Amino acid sequence: MMSYCDLQRWMLGGCTLLGLAVSSSAPGAIIAHYKFDEPVGSSTVVNEVTDNGGNGVVGASVVLGVAGVDGTAVQLPRINSDAGMINMGAAGNAADILNKITASGQVTISYWLKSAAGVNTSPRSVAVSIGSNANNNSYVDSGVRGDTGFVGAVYGRNRANQSTAPNIGDMAGPVVTNDQFHHIALTVDTLADVGTLYVDGAMVNTETSAAKYGAFPGFNGFLVGRLYRSSNADPFGGVIDDLQLYDQALTAREVQWLFANPGQAVPEPAGVVLIAVGLAVVACRRKVAS
Structure with a gap:
């Protein structure tokens, strides 16, 4: 009864x-979903949205099979080399994913992050990035800050085509380095010139600026655990789980759905x-x- x-x-x-x-x-149309449920020792992580390619090559020092927020997750070692990252765009493998983002003019990067205090001490430790390796300053990325005044704070950034301050979309959120899982979502809408950062289902920062959010970089790469650009930079140390990419800027309600339903895509x-x-x-x- x-x-x-x-x-x-x-x-x-x-x-x-x-x-x-x-x-x-x-x-929101999901274009990539990595559950990181592969067994320990796997050399590849699978994009569940199989039509778009983007299976990731796992670096030698990356550990699969650790406890996640839903199933298992991936442990990144904060090593500034290919050994410490997962490359979703090796040999142009993520071209379909990146082309859909460019065509739509919008993106949502959604993932779960777990990191302890004192691990990610550089100004930026990049958990997820999409960008261009043609130069050092064209990317969309999110991770943890370590610079004065922002130690342990999550961030989301849109840096289009080598833009310089003040024309970089750069939003900071709360401290997330308490060794607990937190849901992070970064949305960028170049059609409306808006960027928004969410933590655990709540909007924590938003900016509206044509200079900061009016264009995407020329995407040709997609990494987990490091910044994607022409040289190695800004590795991340910690656990990542349930990484999803959408070729739309999800609404607040849709982000709340993702927070409430780990491992599932927006219906x-x-x-x-x-x-x-x-x-x-x-x-x-x-x-x-x-």
Whole structure:
């Protein structure tokens, strides 16, 4: 027998899913999803969105199989070489992913991060980056800061085509180096000139500026554990899990969904409606049965 409180939770779940469907005029299209559930010793991590390529080559010092927020995760060693990173774009392997981001003019980078204090001490320790190796200053990236006043703070950055201050989108969030998992989402919308940073489902920073968010770099690479540019820089030490890329700037509601549902992608609207209706029907049947 379903209690009244149980019924409320079922109905709330359905309403939340329906709200997710109708609140987004343009649903976020997932173009890459890495669950990092491969066994220890694997040399490749798989993009679950198989049509887009982008399987990652695992560096020799990267450790798979550590405890994650959903299943297992990957441990990055903070080594400034190929051994300390995962290369999703080796030999042009991520071209379809990067071309879709460029064509849409929008991107969301969503991932779970776990790092202890005192590990990532350089000004930037890059967890995830997409960018260009044609020069040193064209990328979109996110990770942990270590510079004065921001030690341990998460950040999200859009640096287009060698732009220099003040024309770099650079948002800081709260300290996340407490050896606990935190959900990070960075959205960049070059059509609306907006960047937004979320931590654990809540918006913590946003900027609107055509100079900072009006263009993407010429993407040709995608790394986990280091900044992607023409030379090695800014390695990250810690655990990463459930990395997702979308060729849309997700809404706040969609980011909240990702935080509440580790390991899952944002549902397509048709699927959301069907799930929500199903929940409502089941709830009503249980109510009648009680």
